[in-house]
Amino acid sequence: MSQRLVLFAKYILTMDRPEPIEDGFVLIQGSRILQVGKRKDLYFLPSVRMLDLGDTILLPGLINAHCHLDFTGFKGRVRYEGGFREWLRKMAVKTRSTTSADFKKAVQKGIKESLAYGTTTLCDVATSWESYPLLRRSGLRSFVFLELIDMAQPSAKAYWKSFLEKLRSVTHEGPTATFHWGLSPHTPFTVSKELLQIVRHYLNDHRDLLTTIHVAESREEAAYFRTGKGPMADRIQVLNPDWTLPRGTTPVRYLNDNGWLPKLDLGVHLNVVDEKDLRLLSKNRTAVVHCPGSHAYFGHPPFSYKRMRKHRIPVCLGTDSLASNQSLSLFREMRLFQKAHREVPALEVLSMATVKAAQALGMGHLLGRIKPGYLADLIGIPLGRKGPKTQAISAQVLAHRGTVCFSMVHGEPQLRLTQ
Numbered sequence: 001m002s003q004r005l006v007l008f009a010k011y012i013l014t015m016d017r018p019e020p021i022e023d024g025f026v027l028i029q030g031s032r033i034l035q036v037g038k039r040k041d042l043y044f045l046p047s048v049r050m051l052d053l054g055d056t057i058l059l060p061g062l063i064n065a066h067c068h069l070d071f072t073g074f075k076g077r078v079r080y081e082g083g084f085r086e087w088l089r090k091m092a093v094k095t096r097s098t099t100s101a102d103f104k105k106a107v108q109k110g111i112k113e114s115l116a117y118g119t120t121t122l123c124d125v126a127t128s129w130e131s132y133p134l135l136r137r138s139g140l141r142s143f144v145f146l147e148l149i150d151m152a153q154p155s156a157k158a159y160w161k162s163f164l165e166k167l168r169s170v171t172h173e174g175p176t177a178t179f180h181w182g183l184s185p186h187t188p189f190t191v192s193k194e195l196l197q198i199v200r201h202y203l204n205d206h207r208d209l210l211t212t213i214h215v216a217e218s219r220e221e222a223a224y225f226r227t228g229k230g231p232m233a234d235r236i237q238v239l240n241p242d243w244t245l246p247r248g249t250t251p252v253r254y255l256n257d258n259g260w261l262p263k264l265d266l267g268v269h270l271n272v273v274d275e276k277d278l279r280l281l282s283k284n285r286t287a288v289v290h291c292p293g294s295h296a297y298f299g300h301p302p303f304s305y306k307r308m309r310k311h312r313i314p315v316c317l318g319t320d321s322l323a324s325n326q327s328l329s330l331f332r333e334m335r336l337f338q339k340a341h342r343e344v345p346a347l348e349v350l351s352m353a354t355v356k357a358a359q360a361l362g363m364g365h366l367l368g369r370i371k372p373g374y375l376a377d378l379i380g381i382p383l384g385r386k387g388p389k390t391q392a393i394s395a396q397v398l399a400h401r402g403t404v405c406f407s408m409v410h411g412e413p414q415l416r417l418t419q
Helices: 069-074 084-096 100-116 131-136 156-170 193-204 219-227 231-239 251-257 275-283 292-298 305-310 330-340 346-351 355-360 393-399
Strands: 004-012 021-029 032-038 048-052 056-060 062-067 119-126 141-148 179-185 212-215 266-269 287-290 315-317 378-382 406-409 412-416
Touching: 056 393, 062 100, 062 266, 062 287, 062 315, 062 330, 062 355, 069 084, 069 100, 069 119, 069 131, 084 219, 084 231, 100 119, 100 131, 100 412, 119 131, 119 406, 131 141, 131 179, 141 156, 156 193, 179 193, 212 251, 219 231, 219 251, 251 275, 275 305, 287 355, 292 330, 305 315, 315 330, 315 355, 330 346, 330 393, 346 393
Parallel strands: 004 048, 004 056, 062 119, 119 141, 141 179, 179 212, 212 266, 266 287, 287 315
Antiparallel strands: 004 021, 021 032, 056 378, 378 406, 406 412
16 A cells, blocks of 8 residues: 655645635545545544645646647747748748757756646647657656648658558557647648548547647638638648648638547637637537637737637637747746636636646546545645735635746655745
8 A cells, every 4th residue: 555645735725616725634645635624634644644835825736738848949939920821931940950859858848847837737749759758757747649740741641651650669658647648630721631531530449549739720720711812821832732722611610521520629729710610619529728828929819718618618728839938837828818808717717727627638537626536636836925815815826926836746746845
């Protein structure tokens, strides 16, 4: 039997009840939470380690539902000058000129920053695939989505054959208790209809794999699917003159018409959507990942959170990459979201980086709450100077601007700073 550990904290924000527990404890055995309650109600237990976190707010570890660790080293190096298609071209050039060694350094730096800012579960879209082995042994709970893009390829079948060969060589070290992999067709406009169909059929035989796609991110993408013209169409025709251009649709409806919405777990961005799109997302129970920092960087249209909430579409938060953001801190993403949606309560915003994200990953029964039976993925932040009398605990969490003082993943402490 694994040894039991008791954590004490001034406040425990469980995300399982409306009010925090003051002077609380969490009893952990192995990777699981056994008991949660007030310190005064804890019976003495023999052979139990005790760790008092002091004036700390203990809460569920944060879940970053979308990032690109490969691009951690691109911060400030790919300028956006008003054209999204042109920015994508610059990113492609920068990516091709980056070495495997530099990608590895970027991933390692991103892992370190993510842990420091309280992320305990990370969803990474892997362009270089260097994050697969690094995240597998990182201490983070992670989902690596291996990226597919065949826009400049002459044959979808040949591309898929090569992809599968690489997949077998990389995934020979399979999933663990804290590591999973999935697939990420890049976008509806950089992945051919034929490849979408091939991957869809593959998923029929691999139903445990999660999927994510960037979709409906920009005005240019929306115009491309509506008219088959514009900067994106021009660029694609240069890269692949045989590419079939869509017309009279939207990115969401295009995916739906190709049988992909039922397969899509995490739809990333969804900045340009109409009512029909929202009904389709709701019908197919597709979760949306919003990246407030990246959204602000590009000046995308206002995010339709009210309409998504009306349609009961779950919304999670992600940081995207440092090529279009300042930080990998989900605390910053939550603040940016609340700044743009001031009517949304702090606890609801926090749920987007905990409860809702866990549900979107199919782990709502294990992650996102501090609750008996759940996995012990926990973080602690110092109690704010203002104290609970002047500011709700959930609001203090959103206001937190530094690193965390405690982090635990799967019952294993990853970080502890003395206060």
